[in-house]
Amino acid sequence: MLLYILRRILILVPVYIGLTLSTFILIRLVPGDAVEIMMGERMVDPELHAQALARLGLDKPLPVQYWDYLTGILQGNFGESFRTRTPILQDFFAHFVPTLELALCAITIASIVGISLGILAALRRGTWLDYTLMSGALAGYSMPIYLLGPILTGIFAHYLGLLPVSGVISVAQFLDVKPLYGSWLLGSLSSGEPGAFWNVVKHFILPSVALSTIPLAMIARMTRSAMLEVLDEDYVRTARAKGLSPKRVILIHVMRNALITVVTVVGLQMATLLAGAIITETIFSWPGVGNWLLDGFFTRDYPIVQNGILLVATALILVSLMIDILYGFINPRIRHSS
Structure with a gap:
């Protein structure tokens, strides 16, 4: 039974990697800008928009964003909500x-x-x-x-x-x-x-x-x-x-x-x-x-x-x-x- 449990835990590693990758990609395929949705399209000037993207880390290339996301999880850091700034x-x-x-x-x-x-x-x-x-x-x-x-x-x-x-x-x-x-x-x-x-x-x-x-x-x-x-x-x-x-x-x-x-x-x-x-x-x-x-x-x-x-x-x-x-x-x- 112990060997079975250990085997199941090891199987979870590729499962979790695939899950993080799929959710990361799929949500970004949905049209819409996170900053514009939070602040309103008419209330965001280009400078504030760029500052918000930099603060949220959304100005980085997608592979860098995914790597930051994955390393944060490995460190036990699940981040904060964009809107409420409360821990996930x-x-x-x-x-x-x-x-x-x-x-x-x-x-x-x-x-x-x-x-x-x-x-x-x-x-x-x-x-x-x-x-x-x-x-x-x-x-x-x-x-x-x-x-x-x-x-x-x-x-x-x-x-x-x-x-x-x-x-x-x-x-x-x-x-x-x-x-x-x-x-x-x-x-x-x-x-x-x-x-x-x-x-x-x-x-x-x-x-x-x-x-x-x-x-x-x-x-x-x-x-x-x-x-x-x-x-x-x-x-x-x-x-x-x-x-x-x-x-x-x-x-x-x-x-x-x-x-x-x-x-x-x-x-x-x-x-x-x-x-x-x-x-x-x-x-x-x-x-x-x-x-x-x-x-x-x-x-x-x-x-x-x-x-x-x-x-x-x-x-x-x-x-x-x-x-x-x-x-x-x-x-x-x-x-x-x-």
């Missing part, structure tokens, strides 16, 4: 923690409900319940978030008035809850106010449910498939022939072997949620990393886009590595080697 790492964690909280809430809902529905459908395969659950999962997988989000908002926020529409900022300002390392959930817990936590949690419900629908459907269908594959194995029939209780057969012999596939799907969906929650964050005004990167792209804030994508990719790779390590604990037959 500080901005990233301030926006990534709300995204991580939202993704964790969504994947928790998707895992609990999806695995339960998948097990139930597998145990009742071929019945009306199986067809109903899988049809519902297919409908949930087919429903785009940009359509589901406004529907949930219209029903539960505008029509019923049960849940708030926008993200955590408004409720934090209303309750005067200070975030802890960008975490509104932890900030509400540390505030000491009895209703603060519930008021913040209410803001998580709609975006978490909207974000969890597609992973829930995927997890439910893959759990059912994995369960059906394991249920037909000889060792399961042997366990039943020995007189073991159905509960023990399902939990010990079936689920333990089916979890390999389920853990893979859950991990991949978690990685997808971390990187692909831009639409949900936009609909529900969520102060996450998706909106931050999108804003940096439209304003040509190169350090935000370049280093933000790199840091998000690092989080995704760590999630993937943790899943691989978890395999060995779930099923001792799996061994990784170099």
Whole structure:
């Protein structure tokens, strides 16, 4: 296992180099001048424009700019935002923690409900319940978030008035809850106010449910498939022939072997949620990393886009590595080697 982890870390070196090069080139292919966008085309005279380019290092040749960018990363310096002059790492964690909280809430809902529905459908395969659950999962997988989000908002926020529409900022300002390392959930817990936590949690419900629908459907269908594959194995029939209780057969012999596939799907969906929650964050005004990167792209804030994508990719790779390590604990037959 140790050799496998070391090998994965070594593989990351060319991956990171390719990622830095691609983001560096692609954002500069987009038309638009970063200085003009920041200061306004009509307000920039040639001298001020040249000074701003020199200050930001944009007057250098592209290979020199890339080398400076790469050496800065190797030294742990991710630079500052062109517009706000705040460190990229500080901005990233301030926006990534709300995204991580939202993704964790969504994947928790998707895992609990999806695995339960998948097990139930597998145990009742071929019945009306199986067809109903899988049809519902297919409908949930087919429903785009940009359509589901406004529907949930219209029903539960505008029509019923049960849940708030926008993200955590408004409720934090209303309750005067200070975030802890960008975490509104932890900030509400540390505030000491009895209703603060519930008021913040209410803001998580709609975006978490909207974000969890597609992973829930995927997890439910893959759990059912994995369960059906394991249920037909000889060792399961042997366990039943020995007189073991159905509960023990399902939990010990079936689920333990089916979890390999389920853990893979859950991990991949978690990685997808971390990187692909831009639409949900936009609909529900969520102060996450998706909106931050999108804003940096439209304003040509190169350090935000370049280093933000790199840091998000690092989080995704760590999630993937943790899943691989978890395999060995779930099923001792799996061994990784170099």
